[in-house]
Amino acid sequence: MISRIFLVSLALFSGSSFAWAEAPQGNSCVTCHLDLWEEMKTSVHSQQGIYCNSCHGGDPAQTTKELAKAPGTGYVGIPDKKQLVETCGACHANVEVMNFYGVRTDQLARYKTSHHGKKLFGEGDTRVAGCSDCHGYHDVVAVSDPASPVYPLNVPKTCDHCHGNEKLMSRYHLPSDAFKLYQTSVHGKALFEKKDLSVAHCASCHGSHGAVPPGVKEIGATCGKCHVNEKKYFLESVHAQPMQQGKFSECVSCHGNHGVQHADKRLYREACVKCHEAGSTAAKKGGEIFEVLKKSDEELRSAEKLVRRASIEGIFVEEEMGALEEAKTNVISMAPLQHSLSIEKISELYQKFEGVARDIQTRVLRKRQALRWRKISLVPLWIFVGIMIVALGVQYRRLKKDHEGKGPRG
C-alpha cells in the first residue's frame, strides 16, 4: 500500500510538465472558463485534482453562473493580495494537508517575517510581492521545473519584475539596478551563460519566502554559505571586529554585492583606500599582501612556461606536471587564506609554494643540463674517432707500403 502511494507520488511529483491533467468532468467553472483551464492544466495543482474552487470558492457542481457563485459557496472572485496569501497558506501552511505531498509548510511563517510580508500584513501595502507574484497563479509548477518563474535560472528575472521598476522602487527608497548589476557579476554570468544552477541568485542571499536583505552583520553568513573558507579566514582577520561593530560590511565593502566581479589582487590597491588612507600602516599591509600574491602568480606562470618549453624541447616532464598541480593548489589556496589579512600565514603558504616551484625548476634545468652533457660528450667521442681513423689510416698506408715493398717476391 505504502509502496503504491510512493510510486504514485513519484509519478505525480516527477516535476515534468508533460503530464497534463484531464479536464474534470462536470465542473462548471471549467465549462465556462475554458480559456483559464488552458492555463491551469499544466499546473501541479490541477494534476492533484485541486481546481478553481479551492482558491476562488464557488460551487463547481452548479451549472449556472448565479448558483455557482452564490453567496453561500464562499465565492471570492479574484482575491486581493492579503486574501491570496492567506488562501495559499490555508493549505501550504497546514501540516496535515501537506503531509501527503511531503512539501514543507513554513513558507507563510517565513513570509510574515520578510519585508514583503511585514509590509503586507503590517501596513496593508499590496504593492509588495505575494505568493502569486513569484510562483504564478493558474500555472503553478514545481520549483524544479524549468518553466517555473522561481526555477534558479528564472529567479533574477522574476525578482526584477518589481525590483527593476524604478518608479515602484523609488517609493521604498530602494535601488532598481540590482538585476542589471547582477547580470554583469560573476554569479550572473555563471547562472545565465554557463547555466550553473548552484550559483548564488537573489533568493540564495536574500532568502525566498523570508526575503530580508542581509544586514551588515549577516552578510558574511550569506556569502559564507558557499564561500566557507573565505568566511572562516575573514573571522580571524582584523576586520572581524569592525564588522561586529557594524562599521564594516564584511564581503560587500571590498567585493560589492550585486555586481560582484571575479576577485583580483588589484582589489588591494583599489578597495583598501576606500577606508584607509593611502600610505597608512593598514594600506601598506595591504600592499605587502599584494606583493606576495603578485610574486606567487608570476612564479607560477614562469614555472608553467618552463615546463611547457621543456616538453617542446623533447624532455619528458610528467613528474614535473604533477608537481605543478601541487604548486597551483598552493597558489589557489591563497585566495581564501588571504581573507585573514595575515601576511604571516600567506607567506607561510608562499614558502610552501616556492619550495615546489623551485623543485620543479631544478628538476627541469637538471634534465636540460643532462641533454647538454650528451651533446658535449660528442667532442671527446669525435676526438677518439678521429685518432682511431688516423691511426688506422697510417697503419693502412704502412701495410700497403710494406706489401708493395715486398714486391714480386710475395
Added chain:
Amino acid sequence: MVKDTLRRWLAERFDLEQIKGPLQAQIEKPLPKNVSWFHTFGSMSLFLFVSQVLTGILLLVYYRPTPGEAFESVKFIMTKATMGWLYRQIHAWGANLMVIIVFLHMLRTFVTGSYKKPRELTWVFGVMLFILTLVFGFTGYLLPWNQLAYWATTVGTEVAGAIPGAGEWIKTLLRGGESVSGETLSRFFVVHVIVLPWAVFFIVLFHLVLVRFQGIATLEPVGQEKKPKPGEGIPFFPHHVTKEGMVFYLLLGLLVTLAILAPFELGEKADPLQTPFAIKPEWYFLPMYQVIKYFPKLVGIFIVSLAPLFLFIWPFIDRSKERHPLKRPVAMTIGILVVLSLLVLGMMGYLSESKKTCPV
C-alpha cells in the same frame, strides 16, 4: 703465454693444421686491385646488423610487447633506464642507416657488375637480405605503439590487403584480426625478434660463404677473370680490414651523433579512435607509396611488386659479359634512372599532403 698454453691444449685434441691452413688462406687471400672504399659497404651492413642485434637485445630487456605496456616501456627505456635513451636512438637510427648502407652496397655491386656469372646466387641472396631489412623496418616500426606506428601499420597492411585474390587473407594474417591491435603487435614482435634475425643470420652466412668461396669480382669481363696472384692484390687481413676499421669508426661516430643531435621522438600513445593528419609510411616506403597513387589500385600493386622481382632476376636478364661500368652504358643508364626515380618519387611522397614546398 696464454695464447701458447691455449694452442697446446687445443692441439692435443684437434687437428689444428687442418683448420689452420684454410683459415690462413682466407685471411691472407689477396683481394683484386679494384677493391676500393666502396667495397666497405658490405661489412658496414654486417656491422649495422650486429649493432641492431646487440641494441635490440638490450631493448628487449625492458620492452613489453602488449598494447597496455609497449609505449610505457619504451618511455621507461628513454627516461629511466641508464643510457636507455642511447640504445633506443642507436637502434632507431641504425635501422634507417642499415637500409641506406645495404642499398648502397647493392648499388656498388650493380655498378661493378659483380652480380654477373658466376656470382648470380650471391646477388639473389643479397636482394633477399635487402628485402628482409625492409621487413625488419616495417615490423620494428610498430613496436613502440605510438600514433605514428599504429597508423603507418594500418596504412601498410591496408595496401597489402589490396592484392587481388589473396589480399584480404594476407591482411588478416598480418593483422591477426580485422584491425591493427594487440594481436598485430604480437605477430610483428615475433617476426621482428626471432624469425627475421635468424633468417637474416643464415642468409648472411650463405652470402658470406659464397663471397669468400668465389672471391671478390674483378672488373674484367665474365669468363676472363684473373685471380690475383699472391703478392699482387691486397690481403684481406690486415689490409682491407684496416680500411674497414676506419669506415667502422666513422659509422660509429655518425650513429652516436645522430642519436644525440637528432633523436627520434616517442610521440603520443596509439589511439585507435583518432587518426593523425596525413599519415605516411616510413621514408624507405615513400617511393612505393607515391607510385601507387598514379595507378588504379590493382595496377599500382602490380607495378610495385615488379620492382623486387626485377631485382631478383636482374643477373639473369643482363647477359652482357662486361663488368666495367664504363663499358655498360645500358645498365648504367637503367641504374641511374632507377636511383633518380626513387629519389624523386620519395621526395614527392614526402612533400605530399603537407604544406611543405620543395627546398630546392
Added chain:
Amino acid sequence: MREKGPVDNPKVSRRDFLGWLIRGGLFTTLAGMAVPALSYLWPVTRQGPIGGMVEVGREDEIPVWASKKVVLGGSALLVVRTPKEFKAFSAICTHLGCIVFWESLRKEIACPCHAGFFDLEGRVSW
C-alpha cells in the same frame, strides 16, 4: 756490427706505438660498449619498467583513518586507510583542480580551495 733494428732500440718505435694505439683504441671501444650496457642492465627500480605494481608506501607508514599523498604517472593520488582496507583516489578536485587532502576529523576528503567535501566513495558530500 749489424744495424740497429727496432727490436734493439730501447725507445718504443713509432711502429710499436701505432700498434699499441690501435690495440688500445679497440679495447677502449669494446669497453665503451660493454660498460654502459652493464649499467643499463642494472635494475633501476625494485620493480620492472611499468605500473602493474609500484610501491607507494608501507603498511605501517599509514595509521588507520590516516592518509598519504603520492605522485604517480605525473598525477597526484591520495591513499586513505580505513579499518577494512586501503583506498586510493585521484587527488585532483573535480571543481578547479586543486589537490585535496584527507580531513581525518570529518572522515572525508576535503578541498582546501572552496571547501568541497567528498565521501569515501569519491562522491560529493555536503
